[in-house]
Amino acid sequence: MKILLLDTTLRDGEQTSGVSYTEDEKLSIAKILIEDLKVDRLEVASAKVSDGEFNAVKKITSWAKRNGHLEKIEVLGFVDGDKSINWLKESGCQVLNLLTKGSLNHCKYQLRKEPDEHIADIKAVLKLAETNNIRVNIYLEDWSNGMRHSRSYVYHMLDELKDTCIDRFMLPDTLGILNPDETYDFLKETKERYPKLKFDFHSHNDYDLATANVFAAIKAGIDCIHGTINGLGERAGNIPLSSAIAVVLDHFKYPLNVNESRLNFVSRMVEMYSGIRIPQNKPLIGESVFTQTAGIHADGDSKKNLYFNDLLPERFGRKRSYALGKTSGKANIKKNLEEMGIELDEFSMKKITDRIIELGDRKEMVTRDDLPYIIADVLKSKAIEEKIEVINYNFSAGKGLKPVASVKLKINGHGVFEEHAAGDGQYDAFMRAIKSIYIKLNKVLPRLVDYSVSIPPGGRTDALVQTVITWNLGKEFRTRGLDSDQTMAAIKATIKMLNMIENFENQ
Secondary structure: OOOEEEEOOOOOHHHOOOOOOOHHHHHHHHHHHHHHOOOOEEEEEEOOOOHHHHHHHHHHHHHHHHOOOHHHEEEEEEOOOOHHHHHHHHHOOOEEEEEEEOOHHHHHHHOOOOHHHHHHHHHHHHHHHHHOOOEEEEEEEOHHHHHHHOHHHHHHHHHHHOOOOOOOEEEEOOOOOOOHHHHHHHHHHHHHHOOOOOEEEEOEOOOOOHHHHHHHHHHOOOOEEEEEHHHOOOOOOEOEHHHHHHHHHHHHOOOOOOOHHHHHHHHHHHHHHHOOOOOOOOOOOOOOOOEEOOHHHHHHHHHHOOOOOOOOHHHHOOOOEEOEOOOOHHHHHHHHHHHHOOOOOHHHHHHHHHHHHHHHHOOOOEOHHHHHHHHHHHHOOOOOOOOEEEEEEEEEEEOOEEEEEEEEEEEOOOEEEEEEEEOOOHHHHHHHHHHHHHHHOOOOOOEEEEEEEEOOOOOOOOOOEEEEEEEEOOOEEEEEEEEOOHHHHHHHHHHHHHHHHHHHHOO
């Protein structure tokens, strides 16, 4: 059985508190979901929300039509006569996902209508859709509560609508209330009762059971699953599309059209546009999920990949790494040094291990890119030579004025250089001044990919701030700075970066 995936990042995902995409962001996300990740269906908006939403859908449908993807674009609409139909028609969308009531409570108390009245209204919209050449799928909102408390209502709805023009019946666990046993039983019973109808399952994660419920849905014979990138969505969100993909491919061995190697890329793009950070331990897409921390794991991997499973990071555009900290031990450190081409004797390895454990006990984060500095410090070696020195820097800021930075650098082989620059913040001004120096020297700076700040809880104004900056210069690397001042911590991380690339260029 082949499983189809409907992505609703741009509709249900945008219902995440604090998330709102611009028209161009919606178009960019739509492009990567269809052309990079290759999802089968894409729900991009709700009808009648705003002028911006309408313009975004027009942009998406115009692009999709030019590139042969128009049939994949879908919009949520309502039982409102011809209003949603006209909205879709004017936006260029040809697929309506019609929101209807899947429980008697919703029908009686939200619509204040009897079931047959609601069904008559639905049929009127279906007739208009046929007249306007718009395909229709139908959501039975609150279906899970309907199956629990008013099953005869749900089946009456399906009995009345099964012979209409509806393509697919979409069954949502709107409030995320189901457990896997209920999911399986409800869907199995529904499919057996209506063997000719096509059903989707739309899960929410309120009890953290969305992935388990999707497993049960596929086991019951459902062939289309809804999800969002990074699990965005109303309240606790939807099933992350990444989890759905892994369940389908690894537990059922069913084919999918998606390109799983682009999952990490798409997840990072949506993280950037949405502003919602991916938890570090989020399965498949979290920063740390392919990082082995315990030294015994690194030791086992060195001997026969004893701590690997089917979720190989390369499948998802990722790479396995070995963390450095108080539990890492020599095996983790050795793995990291091997990747960097550094070889140490047993005595030196012990000294480096002891220092990393000491840093871990102090709750300091150690990255692989910190290793040369630690080696240089502990062994008094020249693992990394300080070829760039900040002689002086100064900031000025005032209300209504952009911060200005003055920076004086000493660069071995080039002399001393000083530049001034304004920026959108003190660190931005500092980086602009550095850039001015590097432009004069025809030297290249890496691109800043990510800037992460960790401040201990408790509200102390003198607490140490840890800033970790991810850079890209052909490949990604990180540098870390620690200081009681956030800007100073970032500057320390930046000076490490400048010395790393200076040493690399002179190798």
